[in-house]
Amino acid sequence: MNTLSYKTVSANKKTVNKEWVVVDAQGEILGRLSSKIAMIIRGKHKPTFTPNVDCGDNVIVINADKVKLTGNKLGDKVYVRYTGYPGGQRFVSPKELLAKHPQRIIEKAVRGMLPKNRLGRALFGNLHVYAGSEHPHAAQNPKAIKL
Numbered sequence: 001m002n003t004l005s006y007k008t009v010s011a012n013k014k015t016v017n018k019e020w021v022v023v024d025a026q027g028e029i030l031g032r033l034s035s036k037i038a039m040i041i042r043g044k045h046k047p048t049f050t051p052n053v054d055c056g057d058n059v060i061v062i063n064a065d066k067v068k069l070t071g072n073k074l075g076d077k078v079y080v081r082y083t084g085y086p087g088g089q090r091f092v093s094p095k096e097l098l099a100k101h102p103q104r105i106i107e108k109a110v111r112g113m114l115p116k117n118r119l120g121r122a123l124f125g126n127l128h129v130y131a132g133s134e135h136p137h138a139a140q141n142p143k144a145i146k147l
Contacts, residue, residue: 011050016043019057020142022135025106026063028147029070034109036147037061041126042114054119058126060142065102065131069094079108103129 021040025033043049043056069077074095081090097105106129114120128137 009048011048011053011055013053016048016053016055018055020060020137020140021057022060022062022142022144023147024063024133024144025061026066028067030067030105030109033067033147034106035113037106037127038110038113041110041123052119054122054126056123056126058140058142059128060135060137061103061106061127061129062133062135063131064106064129065098067102067106074098102131 023033023037037059039045040059041056043054046055049055075093077094079092079094079097081092082088083090094105107124107127110127111120111124114123128135
C-alpha cells in the first residue's frame with residue numbers, strides 16, 4: 001500500500017515558468033514594497049519554490065521617484081559606501097539619492113533582502129527599476145499587479 005499520495009517537486013532551470021510583472025511604486029512605502037518585490041523575485045509566492053534555483057519572476061518597477069519613506073527617514077537615514085581609498089567613506093541621505101538617482105533607493109532596499117551569494121546576485125538581475133512611468137519592456141507583455 002502506498003501511503004505517500006504526493007511527491008515533492010524540485011524545480012530546475014528548464015522546468016521553471018518565469019513571467020514578467022509590472023509594479024507601480026507611486027505612493028507606496030519603501031520597505032513594504034521592497035519586501036514584496038524581493039519575495040516575487042525570489043519565487044516564494046509560487047508552489048514550486050526551490051531555494052537553490054532562480055524560480056522567481058522578472059519585476060519591472062515604475063514611478064520609483066514617487067516612493068514614500070515614513071517618519072524622518074528621508075533626512076535621517078544614511079547610505080554608506082566606500083571608494084576603496086583611505087578616507088574614502090561616503091555618505092548620502094535618501095533625499096539626495098531621490099533627487100539624483102531615484103531608482104537606486106528601491107534597488108538598494110531589494111538587494112538587501114535577497115540572499116548574499118551567487119544566486120542573490122543573479123536574482124538581482126531580474127529587477128528593472130525606472131523613475132518614470134515608461135519602461136522599454138513592452139515586448140515581454142508584462143502583467144500589472146497591485147501589491
